[in-house]
Amino acid sequence: MINRRGVLRSATAAIAAAAFAVSGFAGQALAQDKQPITFALLQDFTGVYTFVSNEYNQGQQDYIKMVNATGGVKGHPIELIVRDTGNEPQRGIEAYNRAVEEGAVLVDFLSTPVSRAMVPRVLEDEVVMITALHGRGDASDGQTFPYVFPMMATYWSQASVLAKYIEEHMGGLEGKKIAHVFIDSPFGREPLPILRELAERKGFEVKAFPYPSPGNEQSATWSDVRRWGPDHVTIWGAGGGQPVSIRTAIRNGISPKDILSVVWLARTDMRQVGFEAAKGVKRFAATATGRDTPVIQKIMETVIEKGNGTGDMENVGNVYYNIGVATMAASVQAAEHAIENYGAPVTGPKLKKGFEDIENFNAQGLMPPITITEKDHQGGGYGRVSMWTGDGWEPQTDWITAYQDIVWEEIEENAKQFEQGN
Incomplete structure (x- = not known):
């Protein structure tokens, strides 16, 4: 051992x-x-x-x-x-x-x-x-x-880029149901204000599905996701919790092509899911x-x-x-x-x-x-969306930015709270 x-x-x-x-x-x-x-x-x-x-x-x-x-x-x-x-x-x-x-x-x-x-x-x-x-x-x-x-x-900007990708490359946002599945921490919850504001402006539903840290067990969470029946899922975890999310999502009938991840998703995670089984998963990419x-x-x-x-x-x-x-x-x-x-x-x-x-x-x-x-x-x-092909990450977009007006509303509101508290 x-x-x-x-x-x-x-x-x-x-x-x-x-x-x-x-x-x-x-x-x-x-x-x-x-x-x-x-x-x-x-x-x-x-x-x-x-x-x-x-x-x-x-x-x-x-x-x-x-x-x-x-x-x-x-x-x-x-x-x-x-x-x-x-x-x-x-x-x-x-x-x-x-x-x-x-x-x-x-x-x-x-x-x-x-x-x-x-x-x-x-x-x-x-x-x-x-x-x-x-x-x-x-x-x-x-x-x-x-x-x-x-x-x-930031995670706010990452969420905005993923939403823009759904809008432009996955059939639009209007009328869709997007599940946000995340580790129950400030990091996991961070995209929610952006997604909720976008949902109001773009006419889609977003629902939050937290799972407990460290993310090794997510079965109950994904059962709830399956019952809700989302069109797309954003996953917001890191480390070992990420491949658990993808494996459990697939077991609950969610197609890998409908899973979009925060930046923290790497080749080693895909190996744990299975290179072929994970084909179609997308993630925010900060670099080539x-x-x-x-x-x-x-x-x-x-x-x-x-x-x-x-x-x-x-x-x-x-x-x-x-x-x-x-x-x-x-x-x-x-x-x-x-x-x-x-x-x-x-x-x-x-x-x-x-x-x-x-x-x-x-x-x-x-x-x-x-x-x-x-x-x-x-x-x-800026960032771009990449897709797992079974062998590596293939860019699906150029370097893009999205909905920065909404992102900066969140930045300035939180910065003001910091100033008032110091």
């Missing part, structure tokens, strides 16, 4: 060791006379988010290794601090304090509980916090949350998958093929790996703007302005083009 705790400890140690290797690898290619830029990746490697964090962090580290191997950011190497928070806010606070003492100007927790807890601190300390695909959706309002950058489509884009090809050439990769080579090009690469690509772009427009050394305030100078950046086709402004820290809310 495998000792899971021991494996997780080993994985965390390997990630941390690889992080220290980033600086050493950079030293082979860079002069050491320019001040480094420090990013802190303080993530959950042993708790709830391990289904995504290892691959995501691997992509982040490999991208930074590539940047350092090819000259850094205007000659400045990037140093990474990688530590485990276990998805615990108190450990996140401790890791953050140490990282800031060590000069970090950017932090990424990849944990909604930790990042939400840290919002007041980063605003006070003027340290940039990126919250791609997690955290507070209302942090898209850069005037209320000047140092927080979702930088990718595979190794065909120029940036992944460059990582392969400068890092992986030279034996300097952070983790298992098989992960390169996977969904979560590529999302990690995209987060660092945008962050490096911001650092470049900071140096070009405001001068070295890079500080939190300069990096903030650097992010707000990003315009139509797509990491050479890896991600949708994002434009970040002082007001909009989400970057436009």
Whole structure:
């Protein structure tokens, strides 16, 4: 029997060791006379988010290794601090304090509980916090949350894109019944205000079907869904709960082609469902998958093929790996703007302005083009819908955005509540 705790400890140690290797690898290619830029990746490697964090962090580290191997950011190497928070806010606070003492100007927790807890601190300390695909959706309002950058489509925007796909490619919304099946948590419930507002405007029904955490048992929920008889189903879970949702939906007579998922759905989930059985399932996609884009090809050439990769080579090009690469690509772009427009050394305030100078950046086709402004820290809310073909994820749309007027009503209402409570 495998000792899971021991494996997780080993994985965390390997990630941390690889992080220290980033600086050493950079030293082979860079002069050491320019001040480094420090990013802190303080993530959950042993708790709830391990289904995504290892691959995501691997992509982040490999991208930074590539940047350092090819000259850094205007000659400045990037140093990474990688530590485990276990998805615990108190450990996140401790890791953050140490990282800031060590000069970090950017932090990424990849944990909604930790990042939400840290919002007041980063605003006070003027340290940039990126919250791609997690955290507070209302942090898209850069005037209320000047140092927080979702930088990718919030769950509100993801729900809007999926609804737009149903409207334009699945026979329309009017008169339809859409079941929202979700893990019973704030994350799972987050799309409901958007779906309910759209239902009122577009003339369809939406009904909520929660299941208890962690999502290993959903039979009763899906029995209720079957009795209601929806035309389409949106599933809003993560990790092991996602393949359980799809398997149980199919057992209850729901066609895979009528299932549309939040971003957290990967090849490993499809393997658990059965590659052929899952054909037709659709999901929101925040980045391209595979190794065909120029940036992944460059990582392969400068890092992986030279034996300097952070983790298992098989992960390169996977969904979560590529999302990690995209987060660092945008962050490096911001650092470049900071140096070009405001001068070295890079500080939190300069990096903030650097992010707000990003315009139509797509990491050479890896991600949708994002434009970040002082007001909009989400970057436009773009994504696309991909479908599982039995072998991989095939894009069904171009990069699109949808119903951002409704999304921004929700952002501004929640941001106002934050302001009133602080």
